[in-house]
Amino acid sequence: MTSPRDLGFAILLAGRDGLGPRRLTELLDGMGAEAGWHEVGGDTGADPLRTLERHVTAGVTTLLRDDPRYPERLRADQEPPAVLFAAGDLEALGGERVAIVGTRRCTGAGAGFARELGRELTHAGVTVVSGLALGIDGAAHRGVLEAGGRPVAVVGSGHDVVYPARHRELWARVRDAGLMLSEAPLGTRPAAWRFPARNRIIAGLSHLVVVVESHAAGGSLLTVKEAADRDIPVMAVPGSVRQPSCAGTNRLIAEGCAPVLDTTDVLVALGLTAAARAGEVDHRPPPDPRGVVVLEAFDWQPATLEHLAVRTGMRLPELALRLEGLLASGWVMAAGGWYERVAP
């Protein structure tokens, strides 16, 4: 087992600017943490024990590869994190694990599906891993929390540096209810290179990766590449060909990824029998006939007031009133000037 002193130096090295995972591994394996710290010209006055103490007090466990608690699957990875910081319940990594990833700029429908997937996989006893980013990631975590599960999040900054700021509350909830992992020590700001790096950890931890929505180019496609490198199967959710945020996922399917049409597809791919869906009754009051005309004008695409006005041919006062009714009863949601139909 590593001494506390060496552990402290390892933390200091992990937080050093410009030291990527590969170099860090080289240093730790080659000359050990303390020598490595001096090698890179680290401050000789730095106190490793105090650094370790800070992390322990904050509830962050520092894991090196020789630690028995270090995730087994990552230890065997082709590029394992040299230092892994964990907060929360490491037991959450038991069982089957599915990564749910996707674009930050998704549609409401995509976010809704990611949430549903998170919820239903949790009901089926599957662990969900994601990145706590805006959009698909956040929705997946929320779904897991809704079902009372233990979400697993891999982040690109220190445990105390919430990114994005808008996820402050979600961050805390994931930490409390599940497990948060990072390659960066406390206080590390989210640098651009840390996100592709953390994507490989997401891929590395999972048995299956599901991409819900992706633009033609995006971070989730990097995660797909990392998964492919590790022979981890990737599945994608098909989307409208008119929707820019589905271009990447549609292309993945065209190139051979299995499509996900509902949670059962994922469970079957994992080799689990389809769990009985908790009988979900649509609690929403049914809309009146004119409201249905408005709903159908959506065609399951986001639409502006203008699109709806033209497609329904309704006069604005009636259209606005029907739309308010649909918003109030949960059939439609508004995001900026666009409206989206909400699936049950």
Added chain:
Amino acid sequence: MLGIVPSATLLGIDGHAVTVEVHCSGGLPSFTVVGSPDSACREASGRVRAALLSSGCTWPQQRVTVNLAPPGVRKTGSGLDLAIAVGVLVASGQVEPGAVEGLAFLGELGLDGSVRPVNGTLCMTEALGDRAVVLPAASVAEARVVGDRVVHGVATLTEVVACLKGEQPWTLSRDEAPAPVLPLAADLADVRGQPIGRFALEVAAAGRHHLLLLGPPGAGKTMLASRLPGLLPPLGDRAALETTRIHSAAGLPLPPGGLVRQPPFRAPHHGASQVALVGGGSTTMRPGEISAACHGVLFLDELAEFASHVLDALRQPLEEGTIRVSRAVGTVTFPAHFLLVAAMNPCPCGFGGRPGGCRCTDAARARYQRRLSGPLLDRFDLRVEVTRPTLSDLMGTERNEPTAAVRERVLTARAAAEARGVASNAAIPVDRLDDLAPLHPDAADVLAHALKSGRLSARGLHRVRRVARTVADLQDASVHEITAAHVAVALSLRIDAALATPDDRLQSA
């Protein structure tokens, strides 16, 4: 010898009477101007001397002192040239002192002796009381806007001298027939499709609600905005006079009749400096674009590209209808009562309005959003998403309603508002909302739900009620109670301008 000639100078949009005193005495020939002149005034010596000589008069080889009284007021610009020249003529005995009795003189002199127009002639004429004013011929229409006034238009200094000497009579200014109001080239019927955008213009014009147009490039935001002035009624007498004074002081060209009747449309570029937009300047205190748009429309295209301190400067005018500019020369308050229309892309790539459509990096988008403060966006009563017209819209032959038809409705709605005792629906004070725009219980329900779901803030609530009042007026001005349909329309015309990602919405579900 002493020559005393009345004239005026301009500060901001107000004229201040100035008495030009010219004194010729023995001593080495010199020419001095005292009495707080600015640099343009001080340069008058060169212009006046050359003009006098070009007009066949003699330049006194004496010590000439010009005093511009009162000394406390800073004299700006070249409008005092003519008065100084006449003063020199009187002081050197070339013109009888009695000849300038009851006359005031305004105008810049060219080196050839021509009398040229200056900014703010209207404002300066107002400051001259009952006197007959001698001014450049080109400014006659402008000066006659203010009441019945005797003005003599002149083209050259030679003409002035001849008239003063009694050799020829002053040109009588004739009453011009009122200039015909030209129809605007920008007609609403030119806009294809975009029914919501067109309706938003109608509501903005009818209730004087500030309007924000959001949408990708090429959606036609600029085209829509330029149609708005045509929907506004022509300016009433008081407003026309105020606007004309501002345009005169700013040096903007005035219509042939002299008075500005059509609501102005000003569209400053987003690179404009704060001084250009708001007014000021170190010496001249010129009114800015927001004042030039007084009683008209100020259109800010690419709102997010404006410097944030420039946008901040808009808060006082939007709130109070005036802008106070302080400089070393003094403090001036300009009127700035305009209808604000702005156009904006939702994000740098322009496609971020549509969920999942944005192609920008997070950093670029965050930087863009930061530039627009919440309080500024909140000022817009109407925030409307505009999308590109479809091919069938553009190629179709169906013509939408022309400006004239829509303006009828706008005028009726405005009359209804004025009958209630408010200048416009946008100006209804909060404590009178229940009086003038009472809510039907269903309408109150719709608002309550919007408040609860976070789509509406408390301040936004009052704005939506005012817009609902305008919507009701456009439909049927005799209806007193605001119905749920009116409120629903008002809500739909005030979208959330900040880009919301879908998970924010699902969070509250």
